[in-house]
Amino acid sequence: MIIRRIAITVLACVMIVFLLPPAGGKVAIAQDETAGISASMNSFYYAPGDLAYLDVEVELTGNARTDDISLEFLLYPSAATRSSLASFREGTRRYVIYRRTLETISPDSEWTDKLYEIDLKRLGLQTGVYPFETRLVRGGEVLSADQNFLVIMDPANGYPLNLSLLWTLDFLPPTDAQGNDLDTGLASACSSSTSQPGFLYSLARVMKKNMEVGTSLVIPRDTYDDLEQLAGAAEDEDGGEEEAGAAEVLATIDTMSDKGEADLIATTFSFADPDVLAARGWEEDASEQMELGLEGAGVAGFVAPLFRLSDAMLQRMVENDMEFTVVGQEALESSAAGRRLLEGTTISQPVRFVNSNGYLLKAFVRDETLYAYLESTPERDASHMVQNIFAELAVLQRERPYAVRSCVLAFPSGFLPSQSFLDELYGAVDACPWLQPRRLSELNNDQFPLEDVALQAPVYPDTPSSYMQRLEEVRGKVEDFTAMIPTDHSLRESLRLSLLVAENYRFTTDKDAAAAQAYLSSIDAVIAGETSQVSIELKRSVTLSSTEGKLSVDVTSSLAYPLEKVTLRLDNASLTFPQGNSMEVTIEPRENRFIFDVDTHRKGSFIVDIMLEADDLLIDSTSITVNTSIINTLAIILLACLAFIVALVIVMRRLLRRYRGGKHSRGRSDK
Missing domain, CATH: 1.20.5 (Single alpha-helices involved in coiled-coils or other helix-helix interfaces)
Incomplete structure (x- = not known):
């Protein structure tokens, strides 16, 4: 026993000795390794023979600083096609034409962002778009890498590429049908905050600063009205940065549009798809969406939601004297002739479309590659995104340099870039000698469509959705309710506009399902709030002196207006009503009494259901017991x-x- 205790004590002492750190030493704590690199050229394009500069930012922390790290630059052959650019972005690498170790970073050296000179003339680089990589390498292991493009263009080599920048101002309504807050997207986009300005506020300022860069804006009339309402509150006591910014945005858009410095392209009133409405028999709504959307249109162009062009949509545009539209690539893919056009080089001329009735319309095709890139890229560094755009534009110009070509750079509605992106893009486009910025209306006047080509406009199948089913129910309630209120009552117009707003494509396609359902519920609530002020007086029972008699029904209304053409109906299968079991009545804003003749045919008690309704809209209902008196018989x-x-x-x-x-x-x- 004593020996065992001694052994345990000795073992414990040995473990303590091994576990304790050396005298004067510190316990080593593992640190996370972080290595990051970002590199871009200090200009989005160069001329042949220029001195180029590579701007490199490096982040090294923790165990990444334990050994020497090499900063390497790898240049690849010029990309001749746009598919080559896409392959490089996706990770495909060709052979290296130039490799250089820019610097060796030792563990104890302090790093600051640096510029490295690259002599294009010495390297013998001709015009082209050169993919490149910068890497952080330690002992043969790549710790981090970044990719980008070096663009070299000769302005004398061909005609400038016409470039049209097209923004779609697609925002959810700020308030619902009751006036409650629904979405803050528009207000946030208008913020004039100095630390974090909103996208729309930044765009308006950049447009004003770079007026030579032709900009086209697709603004639904409903969004424009919301912008006006927000701007109108700028002078209020509680007006803040959003309201002040909205006032500046609105003033800039109106001024530039009036002076012909920016195009306001029309669309439907609330960015609704008329085909979806017409498919449900709501042709009146489809026509009203077009009519209201075209009010105040600055140019003869029209863009449908999602850049769709259908057979029926084409006819609507032509019948409203529209001269051109912008479509997505899917419009061309729907026909064999269109698919043939997509083979080879990028389509850089407008195309004619024809519908089943022979109507023709000119259509510009948005640049699908850039649209898809901006819609899906995880990249958020402004200079990298702008460099990718210029790489695509350079390859596009080089495809057919001596042809008059155009590119419609349409920005996805969900793409809300930073102020730095807008500043860099507009500044670079304005100064670029091989680009010619043009508004869509200018391109429409100057550029002819492809000769001997008329593509058949597609027909899209109707896609049912749960939202559309509920919208149909709410629409029926609105129609029933507005039919019984005075023709000059303001609720008629406000509910009608609310229905049009509810037809926004972001609602009908379930893109914003929660907001869509909330908006429909608010329309329901408006109607329910009015009809709840009309009630049938509750009575437990009524006793008739015989099997025949009169039944009175009292209806009270607290509304400030009458309800006309309302149906008051009684229901019991055992009873007959000599003058009918229903009558069309007018409910005045007071107590109202209505008399029904009733025949019970026999003695007893009968439950009669009483309903006040306007077609399918139930205003109020109750039940009453009708008794026949036995006193008369006795x-x-x-x-x-x-x-x-x-x-x-x-x-x-x-x-x-x-x-x-x-x-x-x-x-x-x-x-």
């Missing part, structure tokens, strides 16, 4: 019995009188 029986008794008494008196009279007569004769 009275008849009692009266009959009483009459019988009275008659019996009379008869008995007469008989008694006769009997007495007979005795007196016999007595006199005996005497």
Whole structure:
């Protein structure tokens, strides 16, 4: 036992000795290794023979600083096609034409962002778009890498590429049908905050600063009205950065549009798809969306939601005197002739489309490669995104340098870039000698469509959705309610506009399902709030004096206006109503009484359902018990019995009188 205790004690001491750090030493704590690199050229394009500069930012922390790290630059052959650019972005690498170790970073050296000179003339680089990589390498292991493009262009080599920048201002409504807050997207985009300005505020300022860069804006009329309302609150006491920014945005858009410095391209009133509405028989809504959307249109162009062009949509545009539109690539892919056009080089001329009735319309095709890149790229560094755009534009110009070509750079509606992106893009486009910025209206005037080509406009199948089913129900309620209120009442117009807003494609496609359902519920709530002020007076029961009688129904309205052509209906299968079980009534803003004739056919109690409705809209309902009184029957029986008794008494008196009279007569004769 003693030996065992000694052994345990010795073992514990040995473990303590090994676990304790050396005298004067520190416990080593593992640190996370972080290595990051970002590199871009200090200009988005160069001329042949220029001195180029590579701007490199490096982040090294923790164990990444334990050994020497090499900063390497790898240059690849010029990309001749746009598919080559896409392959490079996706990770495909060709052979290296130039490799250089820019610097060796030792563990104890301090790093600051640096510029490295690259002599294009010495390297013998001709015009082209050169993919490149910068890497952080330690002991043969790549710790981090970044990719980008070096663009070298000669302005004298061909015609400038026409470039049209197209923004779609696609925002959800800020408030619902009741005026409650629904979405803050538009307000945030208008913020004039100095630390974090909103996208729309930044765009307006950049447009104003770079007026030579032609910009086209697709603004739904509903969004423009929301912008006006937000700007109108700028002078209020509670007006803030959003309201002040909205006022500046609105002033810039209006001024530039009036001066012809920016195009306002029309679309439907609330960015609704007329084909979706017409497919459900709502042709009136489809026409109103077009009519209201075209109010105040600055140019003869029209862009449908999602850049779709259908057979019916084409005809609507032509019938409204529109001269051009912008479509997505899917419009071309729907026909064999269109698919043939997509083979080879990028389509850089407008294309004619024809519908089943022979209507023709010119259509510009948005640049699908850039649209897809901006829609899906995880990149958020402004200079990298702008460099990718210029790489694509350079390859596009080099495809056919001596042809008059155009590129419609359409930005996805969900792409809300930073102010630095907008500043860099517009500044670079404005100064670029091989690009010619143009508004869409200018391109429409100057550029002819492809000759001998007329593509068939596609027909899209109707896609049912749960939202559209509920919208149809709410739409029916609105129609029923507005049909019974006075024609000059403001609710008619506000509910009608609310329905049009509810037809926004972001709602109908379930893109914003939560906001869509909330908006429909608010329309329901507006109607329910009005009809709840009309009620049928509750009565437990009514007793008729016989099987036939009159039943009165009292309706009270607290509204400030009458309800016309309302149906008051009684329902019980056992009863009949000689004058009918329903009547069309007007509910005045007070107590109202209505009388029904009723026949129960027999004695008893009957439950009668009472409903006040306007077509399928139920305003109020209740039930009442109708009883037939038994007092009347008893009275008849009692009266009959009483009459019988009275008659019996009379008869008995007469008989008694006769009997007495007979005795007196016999007595006199005996005497």
